Amino acid sequence: MNYNNAGWGLAPRSEHSISPKNISREYALVCKGRFVSTARGEQAYFDADNLATASEGCKSNALMRCCKDLGIASELWDPAFIRKFKKQYCEEVFVEHAVTKKKKKLWKRKDQGDFDYPYSKAKF
DSSP, X not given: OOXXXXXXXXXXXXXXXXXXXXXXXXXXXXXXXXXXXXXXXXXXXXXXXXXXXXXXXXXXXXXXXXXXXXXXXXXXXXXXXXXXXXXXXEXXXXXXXXXTOOEEEEEEETTSOSOOTTXXXXXX
16 A cells, blocks of 8 residues: 555455446555545446456545545535535536537536537537
8 A cells, every 4th residue: 555645545455346337345544554444435337348447436436435434525525515616616518429419518617628529519
């Protein structure tokens, strides 16, 4: 396990549990050498070629759950905070997929540029 500059890291506590559509693994959050929290991360995947990416998603999910249990950055999943943040810093834009031509709404920050390929702002 590698610690970042803040002195914390996620340590795997079990092997990956892999089903045909889902991967999960238990992780421990360790801060300055001390056990702080444990959580199981889960991630769906659709193709065995995406298993490595799903494994990283699993780890990210476990970190989010550990933080949520401890009340760290709780505003990130507080609906009132999310609504206020979106109203102040974001805009919802209709985009069109370059290949399928399907249109849908996506959120983006106001200070960010246009969407990357395969999406572009929809024209009506």
